[in-house]
Amino acid sequence: MTAPDPVTLAPLTAQATAIARGDISVTALVDLYLARIDARQPTLNAFRAVDADGARAAAALADARLARGEGPAGRLFGVPIAIKDQLCTRGLVTSAGSRMLEHWRPPYDATAVARLRAEGAIILGKTNQDEFAMGSTSASCAFGPVRNPWDTNHVPGGSSGGSAAAVADFQAAAALGTDTGGSIRQPASFCGLVGIKPTWGRVSRYGAVAYASSLDQIGPIARTTADAALILEIIAGHDPADMGSLRDPVPAYSAIAAAADTMQGLRIGVPAELMGAGNSPDVANAVGEALARCEALGATLVPVNLPHTAFAIQTYYLIAMAEASSNLARYDGLRYGHRAQGDLELEELIAKTRAEAFGPEVKRRILLGTFALSAGYHEAFYGRAQQVRTLIRRDFDAAYTTCDIIACPTSPVTAPRLGEKHDDPLAMYLMDIDTVMSNLAGHCSLSLPIGQDGEGLPIGLQFMAPHLGEARIIAAAAAYEKHHPFEARPTDGGAQ
Amino acid sequence: MSAPQNTDKAPQQAPHIDIHHVARLARIALTEAEATAFAADLDHMLVYFASLGTLDLDGVPPLTEPESGPTLFRPDVAGPVLDRTEALSQAPAHDGAAFIVPRVV
Numbered sequence: 001m002t003a004p005d006p007v008t009l010a011p012l013t014a015q016a017t018a019i020a021r022g023d024i025s026v027t028a029l030v031d032l033y034l035a036r037i038d039a040r041q042p043t044l045n046a047f048r049a050v051d052a053d054g055a056r057a058a059a060a061l062a063d064a065r066l067a068r069g070e071g072p073a074g075r076l077f078g079v080p081i082a083i084k085d086q087l088c089t090r091g092l093v094t095s096a097g098s099r100m101l102e103h104w105r106p107p108y109d110a111t112a113v114a115r116l117r118a119e120g121a122i123i124l125g126k127t128n129q130d131e132f133a134m135g136s137t138s139a140s141c142a143f144g145p146v147r148n149p150w151d152t153n154h155v156p157g158g159s160s161g162g163s164a165a166a167v168a169d170f171q172a173a174a175a176l177g178t179d180t181g182g183s184i185r186q187p188a189s190f191c192g193l194v195g196i197k198p199t200w201g202r203v204s205r206y207g208a209v210a211y212a213s214s215l216d217q218i219g220p221i222a223r224t225t226a227d228a229a230l231i232l233e234i235i236a237g238h239d240p241a242d243m244g245s246l247r248d249p250v251p252a253y254s255a256i257a258a259a260a261d262t263m264q265g266l267r268i269g270v271p272a273e274l275m276g277a278g279n280s281p282d283v284a285n286a287v288g289e290a291l292a293r294c295e296a297l298g299a300t301l302v303p304v305n306l307p308h309t310a311f312a313i314q315t316y317y318l319i320a321m322a323e324a325s326s327n328l329a330r331y332d333g334l335r336y337g338h339r340a341q342g343d344l345e346l347e348e349l350i351a352k353t354r355a356e357a358f359g360p361e362v363k364r365r366i367l368l369g370t371f372a373l374s375a376g377y378h379e380a381f382y383g384r385a386q387q388v389r390t391l392i393r394r395d396f397d398a399a400y401t402t403c404d405i406i407a408c409p410t411s412p413v414t415a416p417r418l419g420e421k422h423d424d425p426l427a428m429y430l431m432d433i434d435t436v437m438s439n440l441a442g443h444c445s446l447s448l449p450i451g452q453d454g455e456g457l458p459i460g461l462q463f464m465a466p467h468l469g470e471a472r473i474i475a476a477a478a479a480y481e482k483h484h485p486f487e488a489r490p491t492d493g494g495a496q
Numbered sequence: 497m498s499a500p501q502n503t504d505k506a507p508q509q510a511p512h513i514d515i516h517h518v519a520r521l522a523r524i525a526l527t528e529a530e531a532t533a534f535a536a537d538l539d540h541m542l543v544y545f546a547s548l549g550t551l552d553l554d555g556v557p558p559l560t561e562p563e564s565g566p567t568l569f570r571p572d573v574a575g576p577v578l579d580r581t582e583a584l585s586q587a588p589a590h591d592g593a594a595f596i597v598p599r600v601v
Contacts, residue, residue: 107582200562214561240570246563314545325522332523334597339588346598351525363524368538370522371513384548386558391551393559426541442562467563 003492004170005032012079012173012227013254019078020071026062026078030055030122033080037124037171040492043152045144046165048085049093050125055080058122074120075230075254081116082172084163085126086133087218088207089113092123096209097131097141097159100331100338100357110207111242112176112218112235119234124172127162131359132328133178133211135159136186136431137416140361145418148190149490150457154415157187163221164191168490174222174231178208180215181316182410182435185447188221189410189460192449192486194228194477195221197435199468200442201246203232204239212323213244215316215439225448225477229253232470251471260478264298268476269403273309274434279412282453287409290450290461293484294407294476304399304406306437308391315392316436317429318372318385325369328362364425393441400466405473409434410447410460438464446473449486458488510542 007015007024018024034052041047062078065071072078083089086096088106095101109117117123130140138146138161148156149169156165160177164187167175177184179197188195196219203218210216220231233253239245270291279287291301308315333339333353340352358366372381399406411434438445444467447460461480463473515535519526526534580593589596 104586107578107585243568244561244563308551311548311551314548317541318545318548329523333588335595336586336588344598346600347523348525349598350523354523355525358524360530363526363530364534364537366522366524367515367518367534368541371518371538371542374518374521377511380549381545383558384551384553386560387553387556388548388551389559390556391553425537426544440559 004036008032008036008170008173009489011224012076012222013230015173016072016076016079022066026059026066026122027056029078030059030080030124033124033171036169040169040171044147044149044165044169046127046146046162046169046171047082048095048097048126048128048143048162051092051123054092055122055124062120062122072120074118075234076116077120079121079173080124081121082124082127082163082166082175083113084160084175084177085129086159086178086209087113087176088209089123089126092126094126094209095143096133097129097143098357098359098362099142102142102338104337106207108207110218111204111239113207115235116176116231127160127166127175129162130159131362132209132324133159133180133183134324134361134365136182136428137418138162138187139418140359142359147418148415148457150192150415151455153417154457155190155418157190157415159183160221161187164188164193164195167191167193167221167223174220174227176218176231176235177221178211178216178218179439180211180320181439182432184219184221185410185435185445185460185462186432188447189449189462190415190458192458192488192490193221193223194225194446194448195219196228196232196446196470196474197438197444198232198236198470199246199444201244202236202444202468202470204242204245206239206241210327212320213327214323215320225474225481226254226257228446229257229474229478246468248468253470253474256471256475257478260475261482262298263294263476263479266299266405266476267302267403268294268299269302269304269399269406271304271306271309271399271406271408273306274408278433279409280414280453282414283409283412283459286451286453286459287461290480291407294480297479297483302403304403306392306395306399308388308395309433309437311388312392312437312440313429313433315385315388316432316440318381319389319440321365321369322372322382323369325366325373328366331357361425389440392437396437396441396443396466404465405469405476406464408462408464410462411435414453414455414457414459434462443467444470444473446477448477448481450484452488510539510546513538513542
């Protein structure tokens with residue numbers, strides 16, 4: 001068994017510094033990660049595809065540049081990163097966790113991936129996930145479930161579970177995920193990591209396999225707030241290829257994280273609706289202690305209300321499933337991806353292709369989304385959900401008149417056991433209560449690790465902020481982390 | 497088979513889903529076992545989702561996307577496009593110029 005090398009235990013920013021100083025070559029660092037991936041893949045199944053040849057070739061070019069005395073090029077020069085399978089990587093298989101795209105190799109990089117490469121990052125490979133980002137466990141992956149490095153009997157969360165497992169297990173310095181209803185924040189929480197869902201439009205969605213276009217965002221999963229802030233700073237910013245891409249300038253998130261040391265003057269809204277009996281005792285206690293620490297750092301806790309919280313899950317799932325039914329209509333076996341065999345008429349071919357290649361959770365969501373958009377029901381379900389979405393946004397607007405950020409658990413529970421709740425999809429959906437509202441409002445949010453439950457499983461605290469409020473939540477998280485760093489690490493095969 | 501009609505604005509009760517109709521709309525061929533299982537799942541979920549019908553939404557506009565600014569245009573100038581060979585390279589069937597599919601019309 002290959003235990004993680006000490007250099008790979010350091011934050012991403014420290015690894016970049018080590019490379020720039022010549023403490024370790026890029027090739028040596030990449031080889032350490034590839035060996036770790038190779039050793040741990042049978043246990044965790046974090047990766048869908050590892051591009052060892054591509055990573056080593058990129059490392060060789062980077063080392064050659066350093067040997068010529070040209071110095072590092074880019075803020076992530078030589079740093080190995082993992083990419084969620086939902087994101088296009090030119091020439092490298094991109095399956096979105098589905099048999100539908102099992103052998104598909106995109107002809108282009110997602111903009112977020114291209115920006116990482118432009119800053120010198122080395123792409124190690126693609127991480128496993130719930131199929132088409134639909135799930136909260138990474139168990140509904142067509143290529144096998146992903147397991148949690150803290151306890152392999154438990155899930156890492158989803159849908160970006162492979163990315164979270166890889167980073168928590170020191171198989172990558174950081175990773176990209178996507179978040180439609182919590183799919184970056186919740187696995188970050190379950191794996192003891194920092195995850196950021198940016199404001200909708202902050203990061204280009206070009207090259208992200210679409211799930212629900214008004215909810216999807218790409219963001220970082222990393223070991224520290226500073227690491228996540230740097231990645232966000234790099235991938236954020238206007239992209240003409242994404243019509244929803246915001247033109248607002250990108251703040252220096254990494255400098256904001258570096259400078260943050262206090263919460264003096266910060267008003268933290270605490271929503272009663274998300275702090276109640278639905279939280280497990282361990283989560284409730286940990287969040288209570290974390291909020292007390294925030295007060296000790298100078299923050300003021302302000303009671304707020306989000307009155308339409310009780311309708312958030314219905315609203316989210318109706319909108320997400322409706323948009324997914326439209327986005328996934330493109331998978332018809334005609335131009336790329338899986339095609340059913342046989343002498344079939346057009347409609348038969350399409351129906352059989354989709355039957356063969358979509359898993360049950362994807363089928364379920366497409367069917368319900370199709371129903372919600374169908375004649376006679378469109379206004380009653382999808383239409384009403386869009387109206388309730390307005391009410392949820394208004395709830396936040398009202399809350400933010402009395403506070404700067406809002407804090408709550410990232411999840412009401414810690415990571416479930418693999419197979420738990422598998423037979424009750426609605427019970428699984430209800431686990432997303434803490435995260436979906438930020439997506440519905442189009443706002444930004446972040447999860448940071450604050451403790452562990454009685455079994456050693458990590459617990460996450462979520463900070464939410466309004467439109468383009470990333471600087472607030474990054475500053476708050478960085479300040480908290482400076483005084484209360486989360487230093488626990490999973491030991492191979494179980495909790496520490 | 498035509499879609500069941502429900503012209504009410506608010507779903508006062510959860511409708512029973514016609515799974516075969518919905519599957520045809522969604523272009524997914526279901527086995528009978530799948531149809532039975534999915535119909536039960538969706539009926540169960542629709543009971544929960546129908547609770548949106550308890551809210552008074554008169555005068556509340558829909559939020560169709562988080563940010564709606566003006567439509568941004570680019571100059572009407574031809575730019576780089578996906579190379580045909582590359583576009584066809586992963587097609588299930590092609591003749592070098594186009595995708596080969598069953599008769600459409």
